[in-house]
Amino acid sequence: MSLAMTQVLTLLKEHHLLKTVTGTAPNEAFAAVTYDSRQVKPKTLFFCKGNFKPSYLTSAKKAGATAYVSETAYPEGTGLTAIIVSDVQKAMALLGAAFYDYPQNELFIVAFTGTKGKTTSAYFTHAILQHATNGKTGLFSTIDRVLGPRPGDRFKSHLTTPESLDLFRDMRTAVTNGMTHLVMEVSSQAYKKNRVYGLTFDVGIFLNISPDHVGPNEHPTFADYLHCKEQLLVNSRKCIINAETDHFQDVYYAAKTSTQPENVYLYGRQGSVKDIVVDVTFNNQEETLHESDFVVTGASEKGTALGMAGAYTLHLPGDYNESNAVSAAMAATLAGAKPAEIKQALVDVHVPGRMEMIDTPNHGTIYIDYAHNYASMKALLSFLRQQTDAGRVIVVVGSTGDKGVSRRKGFGQALSEEANVAILTTDDPGFEDPRKIAQEIDAHIDHDRVSVQYVMDRSQAIRTAIEMSRADDIVVLAGKGEDAYQKINGVDTPYATDVTVAKNVVKELS
Ligand SMILES: CC(=O)N[C@H]1[C@@H](OP(=O)(O)OP(=O)(O)OC[C@H]2O[C@@H](n3ccc(=O)[nH]c3=O)[C@H](O)[C@@H]2O)O[C@H](CO)[C@@H](O)[C@@H]1O[C@H](C)C(=O)N[C@@H](C)C(=O)N[C@H](CCC(=O)O)C(=O)O
Ligand SMILES: Nc1ncnc2c1ncn2[C@@H]1O[C@H](COP(=O)(O)OP(=O)(O)OP(=O)(O)O)[C@@H](O)[C@H]1O
Structure with missing residues (x-):
């Protein structure tokens, strides 16, 4: 794969993205394209985008980049061809398609x-x-x-x-x-x-x-x-x-x-x-x-x-x-x-983490599902509720930190409409306190209809739900699907997966 500078400039001009270009060498061509300085090789066309730091351009230059595409010119790029564009993401898509030959x-x-x-x-x-x-x-x-x-x-x-x-x-x-x-x-x-x-x-x-x-x-x-x-x-x-x-x-x-x-x-x-x-x-x-x-x-x-x-x-x-x-x-x-x-x-067909089911001999039927907003939780729980005559719907759920804040209210509403028991727990809290997130869900739960417990250790929460369930109950482990980690303070912390935790609990109980 390769890309000639003439092709780069023609494409950018055609799409009205090119603002200025400085330092072009005749017959310049690129052997690689990347937006990550850690991936740069000799003759790379480097893209500066997103939460970019100028020091990345210094690293890119050292590693062999010969030109950069950016919405701003950087002193750190002196010596490289600077291709300044009005929208770097659009430029990247156009030039990426061309580099990989459509x-x-x-x-x-x-x-x-x-x-x-x-x-x-x-x-x-x-x-x-x-x-x-x-x-x-x-x-x-x-x-x-x-x-x-x-x-x-x-x-x-x-x-x-x-x-x-x-x-x-x-x-x-x-x-x-x-x-x-x-x-x-x-x-x-x-x-x-x-x-x-x-x-x-x-x-x-x-x-x-x-x-x-x-x-x-x-x-x-x-x-x-x-x-x-x-x-x-x-x-x-x-x-x-x-x-x-x-x-x-x-x-x-x-x-x-x-x-x-x-x-x-x-x-x-x-x-x-x-x-x-x-x-x-x-x-x-x-x-x-x-x-x-x-x-x-x-x-x-x-x-x-x-x-x-x-x-x-x-x-x-x-x-x-x-x-x-x-x-x-x-x-x-x-x-x-x-x-x-x-x-x-x-x-x-099998879709990982979507409606995975585990039967138990003496406890409820367990569903592991990726439902993680009002619409999906409502769709999931109302379907399961229609399928169970006498039993309770017991739900283990948390909500992610740092994003999707409106989901917390949505979970509270869906639980109030369709669940009997909610075990509030941890789900990718990020930089937030999972208990505080749980309290925000809880603030929207109707306590006359739903009994609520806080169990912040997710594995323990799953155990609590399965142990309390009776044969005609349905236990729903929501939101994580087959995720094998919890995002905590910027780190993907290994987690056994809801399926594995549930299977282990069921094995111990039978
Ligand atoms: C808001 C958004 O789209 N963010 C994405 C974007 O971030 P960014 O451009 O700011 O990149 P960054 O990681 O902060 O770093 C800035 C630049 O410096 C570069 N860099 C960084 C370090 C270094 O040493 N050298 C270097 O050159 C990086 O490669 C990058 O080009 O580009 C990154 C990849 O280059 C993505 O990882 C990141 O997604 C974040 C993590 C994210 O969570 N995005 C979510 C919102 C998202 O896109 N979700 C949708 C699904 C939503 C749905 O379910 O509908 C998705 O499509 O996944
Ligand atoms: N058509 C649908 N309408 C409402 N809820 C749905 C529908 N399909 C799936 N769900 C629910 O949403 C959950 C996520 O499904 P799926 O992963 O297929 O959606 P997605 O659009 O890829 O979600 P995301 O963007 O959150 O990754 C499922 O586990 C299920 O609970």
Whole structure:
């Protein structure tokens, strides 16, 4: 991979990003691109972005960078070519795509956005397309990135949507490894920070939106959050929209600004959307705590033409997971999958930390789930409550520190509406006091309906919940999924995972 200076300047000029350039050498070319001084090699084009310190540029220069792209010129960069731009994140995305030689042109890309269900739906779609493409589908999810067929091609993700340079690098690796398709999650932050600037997706799916991610390090307002999410549809060739989403009209309008209506597909649960003509509907046939059977119907000419009508079984409980599965099936169909491949994948699929279930001989049934805001907690608990006749719903939950402060009120509300017992505990407290966070959740709990305990050691909280449960109770371990750490004072402190802790307790008790 390489990039010539002439190409850099042409691209930046074409996109009206170039402000000034000083010290260009004739025929200058780059052998590497990075935004991290610790990764610099000789002939690197270095990007100064975010919470950048000028000393990083000094380090980059020492390590062999020959030019830097930045919104400000730095004295520490004297001797390097200084490419000053109006938006470094956009510049980075454009130049990253060029450096890695536009890998997106060699992949069919399906991208999901939504407040809830991105990871689950991406996993479903990936599972279907793995069948359809004979193992040639990559995955960029919050949990992990899959760039090829070997175990070494799968690694943990740091961000839901990677920085643009990492994104294009990983796409290129996926192509080199023989991948023809890619399923990815696109967070609102990805658009806010221009990580996917310039990228057009083959299919973009909008799952839902609810209040979340508004705060100092994320979005200033809900309107900004919605706007960023809508950009996925503006930048997709074909769009799929959940007609049940809040702000549907805004979202549909955004899709139609750049996509012909015949390439916009709407879906919804039968009877749940009024005044909207959907293309695909689905209807539950049977739902248990283990799986659900549902039927998909083409509700318009366009929806029928997809050819995916029929009965499906999903081996993951939760009525909202049926909706996720339908979005995945539609996206996979547009990517070339057949109903038989969809059916097989939905039976086999496993999504780590989402609705994992542990049966106990004498205590309640335990669910480990990643629910970590009002919408997901409400969806999860109301589903489980409908499934249990006599038993109690016992929930172990905390809320993250330093971000998502509104989630604390949301948890209090959802617990008041659906739970019998809340064990408040620790969940990635960051630089905050976990007990204080728990008190903020507690302030919104209706104590006439819910009995509350504070057990700040998360493993101990899980033990308390399981020990107190009776056979017909449901125990929910919420918010951490399969996270194997707790973020405490800036350090990822190892944690055994909710699943492991729960399994150990169950073993001891049986
Ligand atoms: C607000 C935001 O987008 N922050 C991201 C951003 O931070 P930043 O650019 O300020 O980077 P930084 O780590 O502070 O460092 C500044 C720069 O100095 C460089 N550096 C640093 C040290 C050094 O020795 N040398 C050096 O050159 C760094 O590489 C970086 O380029 O770039 C970093 C990677 O370069 C990300 O890790 C970081 O995400 C933070 C950790 C984060 O938590 N982001 C969240 C809000 C996020 O993006 N979440 C969404 C999901 C949200 C959802 O669920 O919808 C996501 O897509 O993951
Ligand atoms: N369609 C949905 N509607 C409401 N809640 C959902 C939906 N899908 C999943 N959930 C709930 O949200 C939790 C997180 O799901 P998932 O990881 O798939 O979403 P996500 O969009 O990737 O979330 P995040 O952005 O927080 O990583 C699940 O564990 C479940 O409790």
